[in-house]
Amino acid sequence: MNNKGRVGCGCLIFILVVCMVGAGIFMHPFTLKFIANQFRYEDKIFQSDVIFVPRFSEDKNGELYIATFSEFWAGNGKAIWVEDDKLLGMNISEMVLKMAKERGIKDGVIKKIEVDGEGKTKAGKIKEYIEKTGVKKVILVVPEYASRRFHLVFGSPKDDEKVLFLIKPVSVSYFKKDKWWKESVSRDILLKELSLIGSYYFDKFKCGVKER
Helix, strand or coil: CCCHHHHHHHHHHHHHHHHHHHHHCCCCHHHHHHHHHCCCCCCCCCCEEEEEECCCCCCCCCHHHHHHHHHHHCCCEEEEEEECCEECCEEHHHHHHHHHHHCCCCCCCEEEECCCCCHHHHHHHHHHHHHHHCCCEEEEEEEHHHHHHHHHHHCCCCCCCCCEEEEEEECCCCCCHHHHHHCHHHHHHHHHHHHHHHHHHHHHHHHHHHCC
């Protein structure tokens, strides 16, 4: 299948965003807010088999997990899966279990997923693991600044993929979307996302060249 046209279009959009970020530092706040909004993506959420929370080290207060509990109580998922990690010598999954019990969520709802690797490699392993379990619909709970990237990586399934991923962006306190250019943590987060999205399009471009 020749994806050259679609890849080229995506690369042009990415280049445009890069130019806007570079020039936007010196522009009006309205333009800078517009740039931040381009990193946000949201699907229409409906009842799914699983609500999955990838690990974000920036989420030190567990805001993503709290948002996930709300989705669960709203009836949007039958189970909650979390990407496990270590924090101060303790498993993230253990902390989430404790948080869940405090909110009345019964045992057996929370399940941990352990994967290694980074970026595209990790995403591929997560997809493979979830597909093997037989679930068909998964809600991905992610910070809004990363939602566009997760849509690119997990959304728009190919014909041979069996799982539908729905992106649920969450507004988090540590990312100041309306003044990201003034705050170092938010600025670093957005520049990191820009780099990761650029890497995604670069890999797609290489694949497109090989398919010619």
